[in-house]
């Protein structure tokens with residue numbers, strides 16, 4: 001189900017909590033909402049649809065990736081400054097990002113995965129994990 005995008009800074013500033021298999025419906029809604037905004041949105045976190053759960057979706061070329069409880073367990077190299085936009089705010093903001101990250105997460109079936117992502121996909125994941133931590137980018 002496509003949900004409305006939250007722009008409330010107070011809600012977006014709160015830290016999300018761990019997702020459980022009961023939250024798969026939220027994951028699906030997040031995917032549906034991302035698809036509805038695919039022309040100008042490359043990723044979303046659950047708090048952007050009003051759910052304070054650690055769930056993110058990434059519009060990877062091919063198939064979107066859904067991650068429950070993602071955690072960056074390793075970064076490589078020195079960070080760079082990126083200019084990022086977000087559906088939940090107007091304008092762009094600067095953020096420090098790593099070119100390469102290793103992420104531990106649970107996939108759509110709640111199976112544990114560890115994967116390395118680089119460049120643009122890595123940047124989107126870092127942005128969405130910031131959302132889960134209540135950081136406004």
Ligand SMILES: [Zn+2]
Nearest residue numbers: 085086087088
């Ligand atoms: Zn955002």
